[in-house]
Amino acid sequence: MNSDTETVDITSRARVIKLLLMDCDGVLTDGRLWLTSDDDEQKTFHARDGQGISLLHRAGLQTGIITGRKSSAVDRRAHDLKMSYVHQYAKDKVKALEEILNVAGVSTNVCAYIGDDVGDIAVMHRVGFAVAVSDAVAETKQAAHYITALKGGHGAVREVCDLILKSQGRWDELMKGFD
Numbered sequence: 001m002n003s004d005t006e007t008v009d010i011t012s013r014a015r016v017i018k019l020l021l022m023d024c025d026g027v028l029t030d031g032r033l034w035l036t037s038d039d040d041e042q043k044t045f046h047a048r049d050g051q052g053i054s055l056l057h058r059a060g061l062q063t064g065i066i067t068g069r070k071s072s073a074v075d076r077r078a079h080d081l082k083m084s085y086v087h088q089y090a091k092d093k094v095k096a097l098e099e100i101l102n103v104a105g106v107s108t109n110v111c112a113y114i115g116d117d118v119g120d121i122a123v124m125h126r127v128g129f130a131v132a133v134s135d136a137v138a139e140t141k142q143a144a145h146y147i148t149a150l151k152g153g154h155g156a157v158r159e160v161c162d163l164i165l166k167s168q169g170r171w172d173e174l175m176k177g178f179d
Contacts (some may be wrong), residue, residue: 002176005017005147007030007146009145009164010129010145011167011172012167013145013146014163014167014168015114015127015130015167016109016110017061017110017111017112017113017128017129017164018061018062018063018065018104018106018110019061019062019063019064019100019101019104019110019111020053020056020061020063020099020105020112020113020114020160020161020164021031021063021064021065021066021098021100021111021112021113021114021123021127022063022064022065022066022086022113022114022115023065023066023067023114023115023116023117023119023120023159024043024065024067024069024074025043025067025069025116026116026119026133026135026136026153027114027115027116027133027150027152027156027157028043028045028046028049028065028077028115028152028153028154028157028162029043029044029045029115029152029153030044030117030151030152030153031152032095033069033134040071040072040073041069041071041072041073042073042074043071043074043077044153045153046153046154046155046157046158048155048158049090049155049157049158049161050080050081051154052157052158052159052160052162053056053081053083053157053161054081054082054163055161055165055174056161056164058174058177059168059170059174061068061082061164062084062085062104062106063083063084063085063088064078064083064084064087064100064126065078065083065085065086065087065088065098066085066087066096066100066113066123067087067088067089067090068090068093068094068119069088069089070088070089070090071088072080074086074088074110075088080143084104085100085104085144085161087099087100090121093119093120093123094122094125094126097111097113097123097126099107100172101126106112107178108126108128109127109128109145110128111127111128111129112127112128112129112130112131112144112160112164113125113127113129113130114131114132114133114148114156114157114160115130115131115132115133115136115140115143115144116132116133116135116137116140116152117136117137117140118134118137118139118140119138119144120132120140121139121140121143124140124143124144127141129145130143130144130145130146131144131145131146131147131148131160132144132145132146132147132148133147133148133150133151133152133156134147134149134151134152134156135151135152136152145158146163148160
């Protein structure tokens with residue numbers, strides 16, 4: 001496939017997205033974990049990713065997290081960003097995906113997923129727009145329709161949000177609120 005064909009494919013996949021789901025560690029964060037003495041975790045999130053998620057919500061899209069770990073930081077970040085779906089300690093991410101799709105009332109072809117490691121591949125194979133962050137493992141990149149230029153926890157989610165909104169022709173309208 002040449003680069004023009006790849007761009008058209010990515011744009012056509014992004015154009016129909018109604019639901020953006022993502023892993024947390026390595027996608028919304030840089031993948032490092034700070035374990036606390038009270039058996040919880042601390043994580044660092046990028047503000048631009050949060051702004052991108054907020055822009056998706058303003059455009060009427062839904063968002064969510066499917067993660068294999070459990071932490072109060074994820075609950076707080078998802079709550080602060082008004083994310084619709086949060087599945088923590090998801091040992092079967094495909095089952096979590098199916099539950100979310102059922103509640104959201106959407107099909108896999110209008111769902112995007114951002115991952116970084118092998119635990120995300122099964123979900124990526126099922127969605128209409130599979131994305132890997134630039135520092136994902138090779139196997140996850142191979143499962144992706146699109147690989148971000150930015151690393152997980154460093155604005156990769158924002159990059160995907162912007163791509164979706166621009167592909168849907170919503171970008172200029174949303175930017176008017178920031179004049």
